[in-house]
Amino acid sequence: MELVNEIHLLEVFKLTITNGYEQSDREEKLDIINLNELEAQAKAIIPQGGFGYISGGSEDEWTLRENTNAFEHAQIVPRALTDMDNPETDTTVFGLNLKTPIMMAPTAAQGLAHAKGEVDTAKGVAAAGALMAQSTYSSTSIADTAAAGNGAPQFFQLYMSKDWDFNNHLLDQAKAAGVKAIILTVDATIDGYREADLRNKFQFPIPMANLTEYSEGDGAGKGIAEIYAAAAQKISAADVKRIADYTDLPVIVKGIESPEDALFAIGAGAKGIYVSNHGGRQLNGGPASFDVLADVAKAVDHRVPIIFDSGVRRGSHVFKALASGADLVAMGRPVIYGLALGGAQGVQSVFEELNGELKIDMQLAGTKTIEDVKKAKLLHIHY
Structure with a gap:
């Protein structure tokens, strides 16, 4: 009986083995109730x-925990008798026409979650009509990730190196x-x-394609500190x-x-501001990204678009971020969990779930368009 159960598990959790590391091969739509539940499900199959x-x-x-808790510091005011239905999530940012204001945050080494890594993420994001950002430390190359999007818009995130020849190589590829x-x-x-x-x-355990293309080293077998030692x-x-x-x-x-x-960034020539604390992965004890968003947006004063991430798990979080000054709202971990559980279709499922929640919030708040959401007033409560 134990052998039968083991074979059954292997069939359910399809795997590829790379350098001894087990990668999911799953390709299927996900039945999602809420994004928080994906973490435990993904933990069961990611080494x-x-x-x-x-x-x-x-x-x-x-800070990681506060990123999500901070959304409770603001509340959406319900609106009635608004004579509207069928909210629209289409938006235009950076001159790009998108089906949703929710985008994929640049997230490294997605091969840790799925054998096809960023290629499947790009396919799922494109299918959702969203914007994809790929990382310097991707498991797949810039060109392959871009090609997988089949013409859908993508951004490239640069971890600046001390080696400007490497920086220029990445920028040329992008x-x-x-x-x-x-x-x-x-x-x-x-x-x-x-x-x-x-x-x-x-x-x-999985080679980083952009490092492989540039040098004999491939990023496999390296620790976090060693990777960052080359960063500027x-x-x-x-x-x-x-x-x-x-x-x-x-x-x-x-x-x-x-x-x-x-x-300071705008004065240096930045055409966009990205409010983020790296998902609570850098300075612990720093503020939740949502708690600083409104002040940053007030200072920016619409001179350039604002992207926001860190802690986003619900459609109401997206709504609150947009109403606090963001133009695009990015998420990372939930998409990676969806990737592990369902490949490209799993990624698409994550976007569709969050976008569906956002539409419900928009309807109940009397906001027809994303521009209406940006003008919505939030109730701020200090406990």
Whole structure:
């Protein structure tokens, strides 16, 4: 009986083995009740080291938890007698026409969750009519990830290296692949103290395609600290201009948590501000991203679009972020869990679930369009 059960589990959880690491091969639509439930389901099939890397935050993970808790600091005011129905989630940002204001955050090493990694993520995001952002540390190449989107818009996120030949190589690849903007991450000049990775003695088992293309090293078998050792610890306003001049693409500065830094980035030439604390993976004890969003948006004052992430799990979170000044709302971990559980179709299912929740919130709040949501007033309660 035990042998039969073991064979049955292997059939249910289809796997590919790469360098001894078990990767999901599942390709199926998901029946989702809420995104929070996906974490436990994904934990059952992602190996311990990979799951710890994906799910973990820094130190005791207070900021990670606060990212989601902070949405309770604001409430949506229901509206009645609005004479409207069928809310519309279409939006235009950065000149791109999108079916939803929800986008894929740049998330590294998605091969830890699924054998097809970012290729399947790109397919699922495109099927949902959403915007995809791919990471420097992707498991699949910039070109392959872009091609999988089949013409759907994508951004490329740059972890700036100390080696400008490497930076330029990545930017050349991104531009050739047709990405629409460069996201420059500025809050990861050093790795946060991530205890799950230390406990698991985690090393990347899956090669990182962009590293493989550039050098003999491939990122496999390396620890987090070793990867970050090559990253630039000094990033300045001049780097924003240098990237913009080199690519002739909009540069969006990611990792902004204060009005001062937002204004400084815009002064340096940034065409977008990305409010994020890296999903609670960097400075533990720092504020939840939602708690700083409104102040940053007030300082930006619509001069450039604002992307927001960290802690998004419900349609109401998306609504509150848009009403607090965001133009796009990104999510990472729930999409990766959907990827592990259902491949491209699982990714699409995650977007459809969150977008469906958002439409319900829009109807009950009397907001027909995303522009209406942005004008909605929230009730702020201080406990």
